[in-house]
Amino acid sequence: MADIATTAPRKIIKGIDLKYQPGFSQITWFCIVVLYAPIAVLVLFSFNENRSVTVWTQFSLDWYAKAWENEGIQHAALVSLEVAFVAMVISTILATMAALVTTRTPPYRGMNIAVAVINQPLMVPEVVTAVATLIFFAIIKQATGISGIGYLIAAHTAFCIPFAYMPIRARLEDMDLSLEQAAADLYAPPFKVFRRVTLPLLMPGILAGAMLAFIVSLDDVIITLFVAGPGETTLPLYILGQIRRGVTPEINAVSTVFLGISVILVTFIFLFGKDKK
């Protein structure tokens, strides 16, 4: 994964390069359509006038108004945003520290294991993490009697860390070490070097990592399903709970709004990621 940011531009060799093979653009378009057509239908039917999610009658914004007034949706959306925000802040701080330690030091024994542990949520199937977390928290709750949304936030922070870690580490490896060395040469103590030189240069990576962590936390279903306590239903959980008894287009409306938020955030990540070195 460390190689992503450091590959030199490839030379295009016509005839062997995949992009110029016959049928490539057709296959690409086919894949894009298969992936995004269901989402397009979802968005389209959020503007449908009647209750059905298959038969189109008329354009209407009623469902957005209904979703706005639905207390269950409001509460779930607030919980989602609150958890995502706090998890984003804490996991980005921890991920920054982790990235600095794993790139700015000479390789030490066990560094690879440390990186693997940081990235564990990416490698272990999510449901395994979810059940293990549930059991772990149940033991703590019964021993101490403390309950509350802190457990959910802790679980989200844990799996958001690798998502924040990746862009920050990529950015660190891209950065020119000579600027930090120059600052050190000019008698700046290490913390000042960090605060005045490294951090500003790192900011695009940190922002990208933070936004990625935010989105990932907002979208999470499986871990939240097992760990959330009473009153801690997030929006994806709310939608999942509606499925058995019939989904109304309010869900389409809410999904479209969240899709819009994700698209905007990912666009920002993309723009920040292209920042000059």
Place this chain on the structure above:
Amino acid sequence: MKSKIFMMIMAMSLTFTVGTVSAAGDLHIYNWGNYTNPEMIEKFEKMHGVKVTLDGYDSNETMLAKVEQGGSGYDIVVPGDYMIAIMVKKGLLERVEPNKMSNFKNVDPKWVDVYWDEGRNYSIPYQWGTTNFTVDSTVYKGDVDTLALLFDPPAELKGRINMLKDMNDVINAGLRYLTYPRCNANKAQLKELNTMLVKAKANWRTMDYSVIEKLTSKDVDLSQSWNGAAMRARKDRPELVYSYPKEGFTGWMDNVAVLKGAPNLENAKLFINFMMTPEAAGMTSNLASYANGILGSEKYMREELTTAPEIVMPAGAPAPEFVPPCAQEVTDLYSKIWTNLNK
């Protein structure tokens, strides 16, 4: 400046951690999604000064996985019939004895001695229904009350049938059609069932839970379905008729119960008593569109619910059969048949 912001954020997140300290006036309900009438909850809140939180699950099994470990924080759950039996066996339910509460006289006597809770020591009826099939009477004009329409359909229904993607619903219907007992471990009979199902599958179009959408979009003309879904589909397609096969059919019932170790036990008991009032039951039926099992609730229910043939069983129909969970070896055999069928 940056460290000040940092401190503020840390302080904010710590207040979230302290979270809900268990107050005397709380109740945490864990029910199926979109299955609890919000007005009914408001009524309960006003009556007893209790603050209610409501969370939703999508299946009995998810709910069991969450509460099994203990410390889930929920007081009330609403499991299905077979799940109550499982939870009682695992010691997960509090023996609150609704049969001693003041409103118990409202519970319909035929729902008191049920296999999952004899005498009602742990739970009370919430909603109940049947699982059959519904068919367009303009496409098929004959007698609808027979399972032959699912397994040996006439020409006009071939390829226009949807079955539920539920192992128990499909296999039990098949066993009833062949007049074999449920929870069947007889290998010869199961082999015959397997052959019959595979042959019948050629006449089915799909196996899917989204029954209402399939019927209203005219994708299929006959679909296995729960009675409430059939009633809702009939609103958009009035020619649909719900069948009560003479061979027998499955009944299901969701029940309100209290978890062992519930943080707000007294409020949970108040809620159970409240749910046995005809008015609360009527409000639930109005939202969920099923029958409830509490006497006297008809005057609080919507007109259509008291007259719809899906909700009110016609006089000649056989009694619904509530199938208890089968032994593990039977479930394993069923799984083999189901996997083979889904190939």
